[in-house]
Amino acid sequence: MKCFVEAAGVVAPGLAGWQKSRAILAGEVAYRFEEFAAPKLDVLPPVERRRTGLPAKLAITVGQDALLQSGRTVASLATVFASSDSDGELINEICKTLAGAERRISPTRFHNSVHNAAAGYWSIATGSHASSTSLCALDWSVAAGLVEAASQVAADREDVLLIAYDVPYPEPLLDARPVKYLFGAAFLLAHDRGGHSIAALEIKLKRGGEATRMHDPLLEELRRDNPAARALPLLAALANPPQGPIVIEYVAGNALEITATSC
Amino acid sequence: MVAALGSMRSGLAPCNFETARLDTWVGQIPDDHLLPVRADLAAFDCRNHRLAQLCLMQDGFENAVLSARERYGSDRIGVFLGTSTSGILQTELAYRRRDPCSGALPADFLYATTQNIYSLAWFVQAYFGLDGPAAVVSTACSSSAKVFGNAARMIAAGLCDAAVVGGVDSLCLTTLYGFGSLGLLSAAPCRPFDANRNGISIGEGAGFILLEKARQGIAPNTVALLGVGESSDAYHMSSPHPEGLGARLAMQRALRSAELPADAIHYINLHGTGTRSNDDTEGKAVSALFGDRVACSSTKGWTGHTLGACGAIEAIISALAIEHGFLPGSAHTEVVDASLALHYLTATSAIAADIVMSNAFGFGGTNCSLVLGRRNR
Numbered sequence: 153m154k155c156f157v158e159a160a161g162v163v164a165p166g167l168a169g170w171q172k173s174r175a176i177l178a179g180e181v182a183y184r185f186e187e188f189a190a191p192k193l194d195v196l197p198p199v200e201r202r203r204t205g206l207p208a209k210l211a212i213t214v215g216q217d218a219l220l221q222s223g224r225t226v227a228s229l230a231t232v233f234a235s236s237d238s239d240g241e242l243i244n245e246i247c248k249t250l251a252g253a254e255r256r257i258s259p260t261r262f263h264n265s266v267h268n269a270a271a272g273y274w275s276i277a278t279g280s281h282a283s284s285t286s287l288c289a290l291d292w293s294v295a296a297g298l299v300e301a302a303s304q305v306a307a308d309r310e311d312v313l314l315i316a317y318d319v320p321y322p323e324p325l326l327d328a329r330p331v332k333y334l335f336g337a338a339f340l341l342a343h344d345r346g347g348h349s350i351a352a353l354e355i356k357l358k359r360g361g362e363a364t365r366m367h368d369p370l371l372e373e374l375r376r377d378n379p380a381a382r383a384l385p386l387l388a389a390l391a392n393p394p395q396g397p398i399v400i401e402y403v404a405g406n407a408l409e410i411t412a413t414s415c
Numbered sequence: 416m417v418a419a420l421g422s423m424r425s426g427l428a429p430c431n432f433e434t435a436r437l438d439t440w441v442g443q444i445p446d447d448h449l450l451p452v453r454a455d456l457a458a459f460d461c462r463n464h465r466l467a468q469l470c471l472m473q474d475g476f477e478n479a480v481l482s483a484r485e486r487y488g489s490d491r492i493g494v495f496l497g498t499s500t501s502g503i504l505q506t507e508l509a510y511r512r513r514d515p516c517s518g519a520l521p522a523d524f525l526y527a528t529t530q531n532i533y534s535l536a537w538f539v540q541a542y543f544g545l546d547g548p549a550a551v552v553s554t555a556c557s558s559s560a561k562v563f564g565n566a567a568r569m570i571a572a573g574l575c576d577a578a579v580v581g582g583v584d585s586l587c588l589t590t591l592y593g594f595g596s597l598g599l600l601s602a603a604p605c606r607p608f609d610a611n612r613n614g615i616s617i618g619e620g621a622g623f624i625l626l627e628k629a630r631q632g633i634a635p636n637t638v639a640l641l642g643v644g645e646s647s648d649a650y651h652m653s654s655p656h657p658e659g660l661g662a663r664l665a666m667q668r669a670l671r672s673a674e675l676p677a678d679a680i681h682y683i684n685l686h687g688t689g690t691r692s693n694d695d696t697e698g699k700a701v702s703a704l705f706g707d708r709v710a711c712s713s714t715k716g717w718t719g720h721t722l723g724a725c726g727a728i729e730a731i732i733s734a735l736a737i738e739h740g741f742l743p744g745s746a747h748t749e750v751v752d753a754s755l756a757l758h759y760l761t762a763t764s765a766i767a768a769d770i771v772m773s774n775a776f777g778f779g780g781t782n783c784s785l786v787l788g789r790r791n792r
Contacts, residue, residue, distance in 0.1 A: 153572055203652070237531060238553075243506065250588045251510040262593035263653040263778050266499065267532055267553030272779025275647035281664055283645035284781065285561055287550045288532035296550040299574065300565060307571040324519050325506075328526035357548070357574060359490070403537075404546035406490075 153302040153356075156349045156415065158224075158311070160390050161217030161338035163210060164188065164374060164381065169217045177384075178392035183368045188334055195277040203260050204273050206334070207239045211270035211317045212277055214336030218313065222340050222348050226278040229340075230304060231271065232314045233286040234297025236379035238267045240321035240329065270317065293318075294337070294382045295402035298410075301341050302355050311342040318380040333374055337383035349415040351390050356397075361407030364398040386410060416732065417739050420763050425717050425746040427604040427616050432586045433504075439600040442618025442719030443586055444469070452538070459538040461502035461529040462585040467538060470583070470621035479625050480543050483577045493578035494536045494549040495565040497558025499723035499777075501551075502529035504587040535583055539623075547575050553723065555777030556686070557645075558582055559622065560726025563785055564643040570628045581623035582724035590617055590722060597653060605689030605720070607713035607745055608698065608759050610752045612689045618719020622727030624734075638734040641770065641786040642673025648780025654692055655776060659700030662686075662774065665782035666704055669772060673786040677705050680786070681768035682742050684733045686776045687713020688720050697774065698755030710768075712760040716746030726775035726783065733771045733787050740767040 160170050166186045167173040175181040193201050193209055195216065204212075211233060219226060237243075242265045249257055263269070268286035275284060289296035294316045301314040317336040321329045342349065364385040366372040375384045385398040389412040397411040419426070430441045449465040451457070456464075471477060483492055509524040528534050536549040548569055552558050559582020566578035584590075594600050594617060601614030626640060627633065646668060648661035655662070670677060683705070686697055694713075701711060714732050721728055736742055744763040751759045770788030 153574075200652075236533075243503070243530075246589055246593075247503075247507050247510040250507050250592065251513070255588065255592050257589075257592050257596045259593075259596045259653070262589075262596055265589070265593070266555045266778050268555060268777070268779040268781055269652070271554070271647070271781065272652050275649040275780055276651070279649050281646050281649055281661060283668070284554075284647050285552055285565070285645070286554050286781075287552050287565075289550045290527060290531050290533040290537070293533075296548075299548055300550060300568075303568040303572040303574065307568040324513060324517075325526070328520060328524055329531075403533075403549045404540055406546065406548075 153306050154354050155302050155305045155341045155343065156345050157339055157351045157353055157390060158342045158346060158348045159218040159221035159340040160387060161214045162387055163214040163217060163336040165333055170221055174391045177388045179367060183371050185370055196273065200273060200276055205239050205242060205264050206319050207317060208270040208273040210319060210334060210336045211315050212274055214317060214338045215274060215313060215315045218338035218340050226280050228282055229280065230282045230310050230312045231274060231284040232297050232301045232312055233271045234293045234314065234316040236288060236290055236293045236318050238269060239265060240319065240325050244322045244325055289403050291379045292401060292403045293379050295400045295408050298355060298408060305341050305343050309343050314339045314341060316380040316383055318378050331378055333377050335374065335378040335381040337380060337387060345415060351393065351412045351414055354411040356409045358407055358409050360405060361399045361409065363401045417735055419717060420743045423744065423746055423763060425604060427719055433588065435588060435591050437591055437595055437600060438602045440604045440616040441586060442616065444619055456538065456541055458525055458528040459534060461505040463502040463535065463583055464538045466585045466619060466621050467535060467583045470623055471542060476623055480579060483625060483627065484543065484545065487576040489545050490547045491576045492545050493547050493566055493569050493575040494540050494545060495562040495578055495580050496536050496539060497552045497562050497582035497723045497726060498532060498535050499553060499555050499558055499584050500587055500589055501532045501535055503589050504585065505529040507588050539579060554781040555779060556722050556725060557775040557777040557781045557783040558723035558726060560730065560775035560783035560785055561645060563640055564645060566626050567640060567643060577625060577627040579623060580626050582727040583621040584721055584723040585619040599690055601689060604747045605715055606747045607687035607689045607715050608694050608752050609748045610750045612691065612694060614690055615688045616719040618721045620718055620721035620724045620728050622724055622731045624727060624731065636789060638737050638787055638789060641788050641790060642669045644668030644672055644784045646782045650780050653778050655696040657696060659696035661780055661782045662697050662700035662776055663703055665784040666700065666772065669784035669786050675786065679770055680709050680772050682736060682771040683709055683711035684729045684771065684773040685711050685713040686774040687715055689715060698757055702756045707756045707758050710742050710758050710760055712743055712745040714743050716748060729773045730785055730787060733773045737768055737771060737788060740765060742766045742768060
């Protein structure tokens with residue numbers, strides 16, 4: 153499958169947006185770990201802003217970061233949200249409550265617990281009625297999101313914004329699902345080459361194949377920790393196109409071999 | 416299913432699930448039907464996958480998938496499934512067994528193969544020995560309608576030749592108490608589109624469909640996926656757009672995708688959950704597009720609202736209606752809401768339909784409409 157990357161976004165500890173992170177991802181500036189400060193999200197109405205959890209805040213922030221680079225309006229832009237699990241904090245709260253004597257769940261917590269909560273808040277924030285999907289493929293969610301977004305670009309000749317995000321898990325779930333850091337990445341994939349295009353992508357599905365690692369040991373730790381951070385090699389390839397393809401692991405022992413060529 | 420629809424036999428009963436103490440009705444699969452999953456897949460064992468397995472064993476589905484695997488190869492069959500809560504019941508139960516000192520979850524709690532949303536597709540891939548593209552869509556109650564779109568795009572893009580699509584959702588305390596907290600559970604069996612409707616009945620269920628690319632040798636009467644339409648409400652997390660804007664857009668896009676005009680549709684299987692607002696807004700949207708010309712009904716009075724599974728289950732009901740020449744009525748609906756100008760069916764009738772639409776809408780304002788039918792008759 154072929155498509156063009158019109159913009160990319162990234163939000164993670166020490167990676168505060170594509171513009172600030174580009175040189176780090178390109179290997180020109182050293183990566184430093186810095187805590188992520190939850191953004192204000194002026195794009196949401198105040199009532200909705202108070203209700204949103206961290207996953208939706210992260211997803212909207214990183215999606216907006218990509219849009220900022222593209223100069224696009226979002227009204228008609230289809231979206232694909234990829235996350236290995238939406239909100240561990242909420243699941244923890246709900247399961248604790250249900251294990252107790254008083255099984256009173258807050259209505260807001262309940263509707264925020266759906267996997268597509270981020271997509272719902274995104275559409276409220278942007279006023280977009282475009283089609284949107286929210287999918288999961290455990291540690292291969294980024295790859296599944298790329299396959300889905302690229303197939304939409306190919307089959308529907310549509311431009312698609314892919315938003316991949318995962319947030320840390322709290323105790324006691326952390327033992328069963330060890331995700332310690334937060335990570336969000338976004339890619340605006342287009343059918344045609346445009347004035348903003350940064351790279352052409354060719355995505356091939358193949359059997360087996362070892363994932364491309366990050367040179368920087370801290371970034372590599374981040375890549376291994378958070379399922380959404382499996383996008384790091386692709387972000388790095390967009391910041392500084394490598395010789396040859398990069399590999400991201402996909403479901404059932406498959407891998408995506410992605411060749412990025414600068415535009 | 417066809418016999419139950421014909422004889423107006425509903426599967427709803429007063430809620431007696433696990434330790435839930437709620438004044439509501441549910442569509443529950445008896446616990447003794449939900450046998451442990453196959454021994455080689457024991458890591459996946461949980462209520463959701465037991466229900467998935469029970470469904471995979473029905474109607475010759477296993478053989479159909481295995482012969483497709485022979486025909487295309489294990490890596491050329493995709494698995495695209497929907498669920499809203501996956502095996503969360505397993506986590507709910509594990510939280511009751513937390514270590515009293517450390518708070519740790521029991522060692523036998525397996526997150527990745529039970530609770531995680533993807534575990535459903537992983538289980539089905541492992542069940543059939545498939546290793547092609549896969550994902551689980553989790554967009555609340557539209558999940559397993561939307562997977563038809565994923566599969567159709569993957570087949571169109573050449574990544575696979577066939578796909579197992581469907582959805583599974585099983586009863587759990589999160590959804591029972593969650594919908595209870597929103598005041599959406601009816602104390603009586605749900606009555607979709609009834610003037611006195613007052614909420615949903617939650618059901619559990621599974622539905623699987625083998626979708627294949629068009630090829631020589633497929634019987635000409637086989638029901639085909641003709642179109643998929645998806646949209647977002649951009650309105651509210653748990654209330655539908657008051658005028659049904661998102662619902663209307665999804666239906667319009669499904670018609671456009673099928674390259675059919677509105678008057679080509681013979682029957683609409685409505686989302687019809689039985690809440691005041693869902694049926695009101697969906698009714699307005701259907702009426703705006705189709706007037707009162709097209710026969711329509713919700714089948715949730717039989718099954719309850721099976722959440723992430725309802726898209727697949729209702730697509731199957733729609734296909735059965737086409738194959739067997741009937742239009743399903745609406746169990747428990749007594750007095751149709753006259754404020755909605757619809758041709759709403761309360762009783763199942765022996766009327767043939769060739770092209771039908773099936774609607775599924777969910778929390779977060781996510782909407783999907785499918786068009787299924789026999790085009791060349």
